[in-house]
Amino acid sequence: MILEIASFQISTGNQIEFEAAFEVAQNILAGMPGYLGHELDRCIEDAGEYRLLVQWRSVEDHMQGFRESPRFAQWRALLSPFFAAPPSALHYERVFSSGK
Template sequence: MILEIAHFQIVPGNNKAFEAAFATAQALLASSPGYLDHELQRCIEDASGYRLLVHWNTVEDRVHGFRGSPRFTQWRALLQPFFAAAPTALHFERVTTNADVR
């Protein structure tokens, strides 16, 4: 399992419209092969900053199963109007968990 963390900076003052568009776009994400779950978070200190955390089975599921699919094109069309800058994303693999402390 991998974790994708995407950084979105939206045009200030568009939070409600962006979040409404994301509510529609998330169904496209969730229907992708290898998708496990996701969470969208808004920054407290910078209300225009968002982080999207998505768990995938593999990086290939994200790159080929979603990014290379028509679903991504639709997803991007819904959200692109709100981006103040190009989104960035990185992928992480788990090293340890709180279960390792017990």
């Protein structure tokens, strides 16, 4: 399992519309092969800053399976009108884990 962390900066005043669009876009994401789960978090200090955390089976499931699919274009069309800057995304693998 890998974790994709995508950062979105949303244009001022468009947060509610972005979240409504994400409600639709998340169904596209969830239907992809290799998808394991996701969460979208909004920054407390900067209401226009969001982090999308997506669990994928592999980097290839994200980069080839999703990003190179026609469904990515649909996903991007729903969300990109709200981006104040191009999003960034990186992939992580777990080194340590703890919790209750």
